[in-house]
Amino acid sequence: MxxxxxxxxxxxxxxxxxxxxxxxxxxxxxxxxxxxxxxxxxxxxxxxxxxxxxxxxxxxxxxxxxxxxGGALEVNETQLDLLLAALHRIEARAMDAGVSLAPSKATDIVTMRGVLEQSASQDDTSxxxxxxxxxxxxxxSDFAAMRAQEGSTLSRVLESRLAEVERLTVEAAALAEARKDDMARALRENMARVLDNADGLDEGRLAQELALLAVKADVTEEIDRLGAHVSTARALLAEGGPVGRKLDFLTQEFNREANTLCAKAQNTDLTRVGLDLKAVIDQIREQVQNVE
Known part of the structure; x- marks a missing residue:
């Protein structure tokens, strides 16, 4: 988020x-x-x-x-010792060479780099x-408040998408109910066609196979599960707290049911609704990535 x-x-x-x-x-x-x-x-x-x-x-x-x-001024003893030793060597060499040097003054020495420095000891940081x-x-607190405001906005967006899933699920249920007569008529026609062109075919066996096909084409379970997932998602949003991972998993379940619905549709209108469901579910998945 x-x-x-x-x-x-x-x-x-x-x-x-x-x-x-x-x-x-x-x-x-x-x-x-x-x-x-x-x-x-x-x-x-x-x-x-x-x-x-x-x-x-x-x-x-x-x-x-x-x-x-403005801290206290301190003498860098190490630097001073090095400087005095160097001055001693210079004066000694000058005397050996017969060169006269002016006497060194303390005020001259303290102005030299590194001799006098302001204290900057490391304080206790506790x-x-x-x-x-x-x-x-x-x-x-400000950070959490902004994330909470973002979460409130996301909740409204997700609720609108869930309402669309619910609407499409109701439409899919109506289409699935309406296609039952068409599917039954198609199965009877197919059965009659096979029987007319096959001698000695076991009618009972054929009926069983056709019934199995009808069961496999039934989308009642997928529609029921889509409705249940909508209820679960709404409960999670109402629960509050960190529910992003749960919603992320739930969108995978949404998508699985929509895919199965499309695979079983055998009907142009039902296929259209299934594709619309997949599009809305993908929008939910994208938004859920923002949810904590």
Whole structure:
């Protein structure tokens, strides 16, 4: 089921921006793009996302930034030692060469790159992680609300398609009833034709074969099952919750009955209705892919 939500938040020196979206998928595929330097954040978000979505490809992007602050200045001892050693070697070589150098001043040394730096020690991220996870509830609520709105729209679309299946099923039942006399007359004519052209043929055996053909052409069971499937689909839609997988399976059953109906039709009008049923059922199948 499709869905989309964005939100911004902040805590202390940190600010962040959420972007959560989902598209159709057979199962649940969570893809998180979050800062890996915040311990426990990804695991916490996965748990929360799994609580609001059970189907679809869900992408959650979180961008975290930190404001610049005036931290304490610190001397990089390692860099200073390397620099002093280099200055000592330079002064010694200069003296050996008879070159006079001006005395070095501390103010000159601290301006050299890497000697004096602003403290930027890594903070404990547990508090930041907790703040972000708490803020996630709001954006996930927006995300779930949009998916619920999408689901409501899909429910109405599916109900309209189910009503069309129901209408076509009623029409198929009427056509199947109307063709009974025609089928019976055709069977009698075929039986008489065979008997007229076959000497010594067992009439009882022939009658049994023709009766078997009549049974195989009967579509009563297919029509009954189509009606039952419509009732089941409506019950699932009314049930709410994640019913996408069940509806997906049910559309396969719908399609199976429609295929059998077409195969048994032996009637132009009934075949037309069967093909119309297949078209509507295919529309249902496409929409069901969007249902969680």
């Amino acid at each position: 499709t869905g989309f939500a964005t939100r911004t938040g902040s805590a202390g020196l940190f600010s962040w921006a959420w972007d959560i979206r989902s598209v159709n998928g057979r199962g649940l595929d969570l893809r998180l793009r979050v800062p890996d330097w915040i311990d426990g954040l990804e695991a916490g978000l996965r748990k929360k996302l799994a609580g609001v979505a059970v189907r679809g490809n869900v992408t959650c992007t979180l961008r975290v930034t930190r404001e610049e602050e 508090a930041l992680c907790a703040a972000i996870l708490a803020d996630a509830d709001a954006v996930l």
